[in-house]
Amino acid sequence: MTVSKHDLGTQSVRKLILGQAVPASVGILFMTVNLLIDTIFVGRWLGSLAIAALTVVTPIAFLISSLGLAIGVGGTSVISRAFGADDEKTARRAFAHQIMLTLLLSTALVACGLIFSEDMLRLFGAKGNILEPAKIFLYPILLAAPLQAFLTMGNSVMRAEDKAGRAMTTMIIASIANILLDIIFIKLLNWEIFGAALATAISFAMAFIYMLWCFIAEGKLRLRWTDFAPKWKMIGEITSLSGSTFARQGIISILSVLLNHTLFEHGGDHAVTVYGIVSKMLMFALFPVNGIVEGFLPIAGYNYGAKKFSRVKDAIAVSIKYACGVALIIYTGILIFASPIVSLFTTDNTVIADAPNALRWIFAASPVIAVQLIGAAYFQAAGKALKALLLTLSKQGFFLIPLILILPEFFGIFGVWFSFPIADVLSTTLTAIFLKKEINTGLK
Numbered sequence: 001m002t003v004s005k006h007d008l009g010t011q012s013v014r015k016l017i018l019g020q021a022v023p024a025s026v027g028i029l030f031m032t033v034n035l036l037i038d039t040i041f042v043g044r045w046l047g048s049l050a051i052a053a054l055t056v057v058t059p060i061a062f063l064i065s066s067l068g069l070a071i072g073v074g075g076t077s078v079i080s081r082a083f084g085a086d087d088e089k090t091a092r093r094a095f096a097h098q099i100m101l102t103l104l105l106s107t108a109l110v111a112c113g114l115i116f117s118e119d120m121l122r123l124f125g126a127k128g129n130i131l132e133p134a135k136i137f138l139y140p141i142l143l144a145a146p147l148q149a150f151l152t153m154g155n156s157v158m159r160a161e162d163k164a165g166r167a168m169t170t171m172i173i174a175s176i177a178n179i180l181l182d183i184i185f186i187k188l189l190n191w192e193i194f195g196a197a198l199a200t201a202i203s204f205a206m207a208f209i210y211m212l213w214c215f216i217a218e219g220k221l222r223l224r225w226t227d228f229a230p231k232w233k234m235i236g237e238i239t240s241l242s243g244s245t246f247a248r249q250g251i252i253s254i255l256s257v258l259l260n261h262t263l264f265e266h267g268g269d270h271a272v273t274v275y276g277i278v279s280k281m282l283m284f285a286l287f288p289v290n291g292i293v294e295g296f297l298p299i300a301g302y303n304y305g306a307k308k309f310s311r312v313k314d315a316i317a318v319s320i321k322y323a324c325g326v327a328l329i330i331y332t333g334i335l336i337f338a339s340p341i342v343s344l345f346t347t348d349n350t351v352i353a354d355a356p357n358a359l360r361w362i363f364a365a366s367p368v369i370a371v372q373l374i375g376a377a378y379f380q381a382a383g384k385a386l387k388a389l390l391l392t393l394s395k396q397g398f399f400l401i402p403l404i405l406i407l408p409e410f411f412g413i414f415g416v417w418f419s420f421p422i423a424d425v426l427s428t429t430l431t432a433i434f435l436k437k438e439i440n441t442g443l444k
Contacts, residue, residue, distance in 0.1 A: 030175035
């Protein structure tokens with residue numbers, strides 16, 4: 001469904017949520033299928049050690065690309081509220097500042113990564129036999145990370161412009177290109193783990209070219225050179241709203257460091273491989289929930305900017321209802337099919353024996369996490385940066401990291417798996433308290 005930006009304030013909220021969420025979900029699906037198939041190809045063609053190397057490198061690239069996601073979400077909050085207030089000039093300036101911030105920060109992080117690559121890999125858990133394949137995989141991924149940052153930033157802006165279909169197509173291009181290039185580089189040319197990394201890098205470049213064409217040929221925000229003149233107030237607003245998303249992504253990378261070290265300590269390469277499979281399923285299985293969150297953001301931001309608070313409350317309620325229902329269906333499927341799912345990734349019998357139990361426990365509280373995700377997204381959409389930051393950090397930062405530091409000392413590897421549902425329940429409870437208070441007092 002394609003709508004004009006003014007329809008965000010008039011059409012049925014349920015229709016809008018579906019119209020925004022379905023393309024966003026499909027785009028996320030292809031992006032996560034990309035990661036999933038990468039892991040399957042690497043695991044079946046190159047072995048379980050290659051999965052462990054992929055598990056170490058992924059959060060490094062993820063941290064850099066998450067800059068684009070953070071700046072995209074923060075800037076889109078400004079753009080959506082500006083659209084709601086019919087302020088096109090502010091929307092244009094916000095987009096221009098997003099471009100500048102993404103270019104500057106992603107390039108700086110890549111430079112640091114290239115200079116300190118081996119130290120960084122060790123920090124992220126590349127121990128023992130994992131280090132050498134991780135080094136080979138790192139460099140092409142690192143060099144392409146700014147393109148991925150621009151892709152994630154641009155996708156948020158496309159959705160704010162009500163071009164969710166174009167955002168979806170961008171992710172589809174990246175995914176299909178990566179799958180085809182994986183087959184060529186790994187299987188046919190026998191370039192092994194370097195081929196997997198190169199395929200991913202080239203797929204990002206192809207998707208970026210398509211996205212660039214979309215903005216030049218069809219973008220509603222026709223930028224002028226004057227829009228790029230730095231405005232510190234605009235930079236401050238975008239970065240404060242981006243901070244919660246980037247902090248969450250940063251915490252996820254820190255969590256990956258902690259997990260890789262803890263898993264290696266308690267279970268060696270084998271445990272890292274098990275979590276490598278489970279982490280890819282975490283990205284993949286919840287794609288419709290994340291799509292609903294992405295679809296919710298521009299609707300909530302537009303209507304908040306237009307002071308249509310009853311529609312904001314409707315959007316919160318509908319999004320939570322849909323996302324919780326979808327998450328429940330997903331968890332039921334994982335509960336039943338955990339073993340066949342794991343068998344897709346590897347032929348290693350010890351991994352096949354241990355990973356299904358980890359998968360079930362890590363997903364155990366997934367039916368309730370929609371409240372946490374939608375609640376944190378609402379505060380971002382409304383421009384309430386501090387509350388958005390607090391709630392975004394709650395799961396990984398306030399609950400999961402301390403639990404992973406404590407529980408494995410008493411329960412071993414099981415303590416790692418059991419930490420996830422406990423953190424989900426605690427962060428959801430905290431978010432529900434904040435969200436209920438906001439609905440009762442702030443949206444009137």
